[in-house]
Amino acid sequence: MAHIKVPEGVPGIRSLVMFRPETGKHLYDLAQILLRGESPLLEAERELIAAYVSYRNNCTFCWNSHAAAARCLYGDEKNIVDETLKNMQRSNISDKMKALLNIAARVQVLGKEVKPEDIKAARELGANDREIHDTVLIAATFSMFNRYVDGLASFTPTDPEEYNAMGKRMAEKGYVMPPQSK
Amino acid sequence: MAFSPQTAKPLNALAEVLLRDDDNTLTRGERELIGAYVSSLNDCFFCQNVHGAMAQYYMNCDMEFIDEIKKDFQSVPISEKLKVLLSIAASVQKGGKNVTAGQIEEAKNLGATDKEIHDTVLIAAAFCMFNRYVDGLATWAPQDRQFYVNRAPMRAEEGYADLDLYK
Numbered sequence: 001m002a003h004i005k006v007p008e009g010v011p012g013i014r015s016l017v018m019f020r021p022e023t024g025k026h027l028y029d030l031a032q033i034l035l036r037g038e039s040p041l042l043e044a045e046r047e048l049i050a051a052y053v054s055y056r057n058n059c060t061f062c063w064n065s066h067a068a069a070a071r072c073l074y075g076d077e078k079n080i081v082d083e084t085l086k087n088m089q090r091s092n093i094s095d096k097m098k099a100l101l102n103i104a105a106r107v108q109v110l111g112k113e114v115k116p117e118d119i120k121a122a123r124e125l126g127a128n129d130r131e132i133h134d135t136v137l138i139a140a141t142f143s144m145f146n147r148y149v150d151g152l153a154s155f156t157p158t159d160p161e162e163y164n165a166m167g168k169r170m171a172e173k174g175y176v177m178p179p180q181s182k
Numbered sequence: 183m184a185f186s187p188q189t190a191k192p193l194n195a196l197a198e199v200l201l202r203d204d205d206n207t208l209t210r211g212e213r214e215l216i217g218a219y220v221s222s223l224n225d226c227f228f229c230q231n232v233h234g235a236m237a238q239y240y241m242n243c244d245m246e247f248i249d250e251i252k253k254d255f256q257s258v259p260i261s262e263k264l265k266v267l268l269s270i271a272a273s274v275q276k277g278g279k280n281v282t283a284g285q286i287e288e289a290k291n292l293g294a295t296d297k298e299i300h301d302t303v304l305i306a307a308a309f310c311m312f313n314r315y316v317d318g319l320a321t322w323a324p325q326d327r328q329f330y331v332n333r334a335p336m337r338a339e340e341g342y343a344d345l346d347l348y349k
Contacts, residue, residue, distance in 0.1 A: 003286045003303075004296035020300055022199050029192040037188055057277065103318075110224060111317025133186055136318040144311035150278025151270075151303040 003153045010178075011155050011162070012061035013145060018178055027145070031175040034141060039134050044073035045097060047170075048081060049138045052101055053108045055085050059146035061156045068167020096125040100135045107139035193312075197342040200305055201236075208298050210338075211240030212264055215251065216271050216305045222252040223275045226313035228323035231330040232337075233309075239334035245327065263292040267302045274306035 006015040017024025035046045047070035054062035067085065071078035083091035088101050099122035106113040114136070122132055149156075157163065183190035201213050214236040221229035234248045241247070250258050255268050266289045273280035281303065289299055316323075324330075 003281065003283070004300050016300070020297070020304075022203070023196060023301075023304055026192045026196040026199065030189065030196070033188050033192060059278065107314050107318040111314040111319075112225065114318045114320070129185075133319065137186070137189060137315055140311045140314035140318060143314055144307040147274050147278040147307035147310055148304055151274045151281045151307060152278075152300065153281070153283075 001153065002155060003151075006152075006154065009155070011157050011166075012065065012149050013154065014178055015154050016148060016152060018180070021177065021180060025177055027148075028175045028177050030141060031145075034134070034138055036174045040128060040131050041100075041134055042073070043171075044070055046134065046138055047073055048084060048093075048097075049101065049104050049135055050142050051081065052085060052088065053104050053139045053142040054146050056105060056108050057143065057146040059150055061149050061154065062142065062146050064160075064163040065166045065170065068163045069170035070167075072167050072171035094125075096122065096127055099125045100127055100131060103132065103135050104139035107136050108143055111140070193315075194342045194344070196308060197312075200301065200308060201233075202341045206297075206301065207295060208267075208301060209240065211237050212267075213301065213305055214240060215248070215264075216268065216302055217309045218248065219252060219255070219268055220271050220275050220306045220309040221313050223272060224310065224313040224317075226309075226317055227325075228316050228321065229309060229313050231323075231327055232333075235327075235330035235334040236337060238331065239338055245331065261292075263289065263294055266292055267294060267298065270299070270302050271306035274303050275310060278303075278307070 002015065004019065006019045010018060013027070017027060035050065036043060039046065041049075047066050051063050051066035051070050054066060063085070067081050070081045074080055080092055084093055084101070088098060088105075093101075099118075103114055103118050103122060106115070106118055119132060183193070201217065202210060204210070206213070214233045218230050218233035218237050221233060230252070234245065234252075238245055238248050247258070251260065251268075255265055266285065270281055270285050270289060273282070273285060286299060294302075
């Protein structure tokens with residue numbers, strides 16, 4: 001049960017933004033711009049970064065939903081998502097993505113954990129300023145979402161089918177505020 | 183934020199409503215204090231000084247008082263409710279699952295509403311984002327703490343929504 005009285009049966013962050021839409025709408029705007037707006041990183045790659053950070057933060061709701069979205073967006077290559085979560089260094093993603101995910105993992109611990117050599121390694125593999133910026137901000141943002149969702153003990157579904165459905169909606173429609181209940 | 187104005191917009195809007203909207207039973211000072219406290223736990227110089235200066239301005243106290251709160255809030259004369267909210271914020275800083283039912287119950291017993299608990303958790307979570315963003319990209323921060331104290335009145339007046347950091 002959530003720590004505060006949120007709409008019953010509604011999972012994760014959705015229940016929280018329904019409780020407090022005045023802050024929720026900015027959270028959804030941020031997710032939409034960050035994960036679906038203009039970026040040299042593909043939407044699939046950005047969802048993978050989000051899932052990876054959430055997995056490392058042990059946030060069941062966030063990693064499952066964003067992994068599902070990433071699988072939809074990767075299409076035929078969807079196996080890469082679970083490969084990466086299980087063992088990033090040995091997965092088939094590009095070396096540049098590995099360097100960016102390494103930066104994301106550092107940010108997940110704390111901002112100061114990102115060292116100049118981590119940035120250098122990413123640049124040498126072709127990452128530009130925008131890609132590095134977006135990686136850091138996604139990792140930072142999910143460090144917030146994971147804490148928000150788990151900090152209020154919001155409802156976390158256990159059925160993988162529910163996450164598949166969420167992932168499909170996220171991949172197709174992006175981040176749209178749920179309608180307000182009165 | 184100058185590098186990425188499109189993402190700056192919702193970030194600033196979030197800060198504005200969370201920290202400055204007066205339709206809130208937590209005072210601006212209390213909310214800025216939670217942000218500054220979490221930023222000190224995350225060892226983020228820029229954020230803890232910006233928001234520590236804001237807290238000090240709103241609470242009409244000196245920086246030593248804010249520093250004492252960061253060091254050991256249990257021993258400082260602030261309300262028992264605020265102390266529990268700060269302990270919840272500290273738990274969020276470590277990770278969402280560190281918030282216990284016991285902490286929530288204690289907060290409610292001391293009069294905290296659902297909205298106050300929600301905002302405490304979201305402020306703490308949001309600062310875990312802001313701190314990582316600022317430090318993850320190794321942004322420059324003025325080192326003189328007085329700089330932040332001097333700017334607090336202007337920031338209190340103008341808020342965060344249309345932030346121009348170069349002013």
